Amino acid sequence: MVARLSLDNRITLQIEDQVEALLRYPYGCLEQTTSSAWPWLHANEQNLRRFGLDPEQLNKRQQNLEQAFERLQAQQRGSGGFGLWDNHSPEEHWLTAYVADFLLSAQAMGLAVEPEFLRRVVERLEQYLKQSRMLIERHSDAPDHYRLAYRAYAGYVLSRINRANLGHLRSLWRSQAQYARSGLPLIHLGLALKNQGDHKNGAAAITRGLEIGAPKPGAYLGDYGSPLRDQALMISLLADAKIHDKPVIGMTRTLRDQLLSRQYLSTQERNALFLAALALQRPDDNPWQAGLRIGEELLELVQSGAYQISLEIDQLSAGITLENRSDAPLISDLLLSGYPNQPPKPVSQGISVARSHYSRDGKPIDLKQIKTGELVLVHLQLDAEQRIPDALLVELLPAGLELENQNLKHAIQLDQIKIDNRPVSELMLQSQIVHREYRDDRFVAALNLRKGRSSHLFYLARAVTPGRYQVPPTLVEDMYRPELRAIGESGGLLEVVDAP
Missing domain, CATH: 2.60.40.690 (Alpha-macroglobulin, receptor-binding domain)
Known part of the structure; x- marks a missing residue:
């Protein structure tokens, strides 16, 4: 068994754990391929240290992203949308917008994305937003919500490159917003409206999204979400846009409580947590001090930002004590990982x-x-x-x-x-x-x-x-x-x- 102790004077979302799980995930559907590749977009020496990875892994970035692009291209259907496992699988509308979001982020960071590949998916998103005809959609307990979710996400992604039709966005806000079972589609829609110049309706959509908040557990909405995933993505979007700082602080506290209560996480939830943690990362002019005693060894810590240390089983057995020597609260996370001695019990x-x-x-x-x-x-x-x-x-x-x-x-x-x-x-x-x-x-x-x-x-x-x-x-x-x-x-x- 090994352990990792993290200390910070800001709310943490266990970013090291999310990155490690995403990079090690062994399966490759459309969503998993995209989520597992996303951390590589942000890989530089500083971030790799923050993610708990050896900076020498930076030389794997280009290869891993190219492999992800290649697999995604193999999953693109003739329509420009994507299938879950290959290009013969039924089209996944919300995930098509998710892949496009990833590809545009890659392009914005200077990576080469094959132009025809990107053109086809962007044109498919324009069809989603316009929706001149009904599409064959995946199962959802709330089909109207699912339709709003992928159309709003398509609008948001298109607005990143100034390709979202403002009339279609306004029509979606006026006629479909009432179907939202989660605030995430309305945050997407509100940001798209603002990006295309309609600040009044954009602000109203975001306010309404904040009022709704995360979806209630239980119903299957079909958009790969969960209360934790949607909360994390809303935080990421608002923090990136540098708006609604006070609600974001409260939402982050709630998200951390949700995270601590969960035993298992999906790749969609892990990537949302990763994106939220990145978006919340800001220069901190308030350093903190603490005394960390591991057995007989005392470490005097003076930090600005997070501190991390890996611990072996003998260090844990020797005992750990922490003394906060700053005025502000200090948040600690101790993550344990290991292999069981006995086979798991049936569940x-x-x-x-x-x-x-x-x-x-x-x-x-x-x-x-x-x-x-x-x-x-x-x-x-x-x-x-x-x-x-x-x-x-x-x-x-x-x-x-x-x-x-x-x-x-x-x-x-x-x-x-x-x-x-x-x-x-x-x-x-x-x-x-x-x-x-x-x-x-x-x-x-x-x-x-x-x-x-x-x-x-x-x-x-x-x-x-x-x-x-x-x-x-x-x-x-x-x-x-x-x-x-x-x-x-x-x-x-x-x-x-x-x-x-």
């Missing part, structure tokens, strides 16, 4: 998952001992207590197995296997699987889960390496409401033996 929070194993001929098997070369058919059944359009399943493999990649031409296909005389492919017909990945160490799938309807997934794995291995539990979570999750039963020990 079912809005989702449940069960796993079973079959032989190649469709007969149930005990996974405790198998021979090298044997194929194992793994069956995963998922059930949800509510609709979850963005479920992500991660199935880590025991080290002695490797996946039979269904994307390869000569792989044994699932529809060649039957269970109770029914082809496996038929058992999966009712499952809305939107994406699958066959990695070296895991099987990954994204699904649209429906209440009251079980979803079934199957994959094949082959025993390759003799030995005894722990079978990890299955993890399923809502990517944008990560408190909705399931951890399955641990599979115990698996022994792979040499075939005779």
Whole structure:
């Protein structure tokens, strides 16, 4: 276990933790690709130190951003909008504006963005704002809010380059503002109106957005948001615009309380927190002093801004005391990270998952001992207590197995296997699987889960390496409401033996 202690005389949002989690995130849908790349836009030697990273990582900036641009281009549809996993996925309207926001930020920082790539997405945002015809939209418990959210965001992004039609912005304010279930779309709309010269309506929209505030928890609005995400983005937008300083201070205190109460965060929430922390960063003429004692060692601190130190387990065991020697309050954050000694206990929070194993001929098997070369058919059944359009399943493999990649031409296909005389492919017909990945160490799938309807997934794995291995539990979570999750039963020990 390791720890990181941060001290500051200003409200902190654990920016180091957000950056570390974003840069290490292993999956790559449209939103995750964009959110994980965003910190690289702001990478310079000073910021890398502030993010808790080695400044030598600066040489990775260009490569990582170019990889992100390349992946985003592969996800751009013919319309100019973007699909969630590839250019054949349904168009994601709010995320299309999000990607455009990222690309314009990259361009403003001097990075080369392919002109045709950017032109197509900008023209698509102009169509969103005008909305001369209805679009096929993703599921939302409040469709009118979702439509307002992506159109307002499109208007804001277009206003950054003076391309937002003022008439369309005013029409959106007059006819659609009442549908807002969160203040974020109205902040976007208000800033767009101000950027295009309508300060009166812009100020009114921002005031109304502040009155509404963050959305109430529970409803699925379809815009990848949450109370924490929306609050953080509103702070970022207002702080960047240098307006409404007093409300921003109060909102930041509330946001910090929300952050401390959360165990899991989505990539969308983490990037919003990162952007808010950046926007709140201002020169501070009020240095602070403190005495930090770690065991017998006393550190005399005289700082302007944040102080950070990494601590090992023996330093924590020796004890830490802090004495604030300034008049103003001092805020401390102690973040602990490590690996558990025991497998996680099963969890079912809005989702449940069960796993079973079959032989190649469709007969149930005990996974405790198998021979090298044997194929194992793994069956995963998922059930949800509510609709979850963005479920992500991660199935880590025991080290002695490797996946039979269904994307390869000569792989044994699932529809060649039957269970109770029914082809496996038929058992999966009712499952809305939107994406699958066959990695070296895991099987990954994204699904649209429906209440009251079980979803079934199957994959094949082959025993390759003799030995005894722990079978990890299955993890399923809502990517944008990560408190909705399931951890399955641990599979115990698996022994792979040499075939005779």
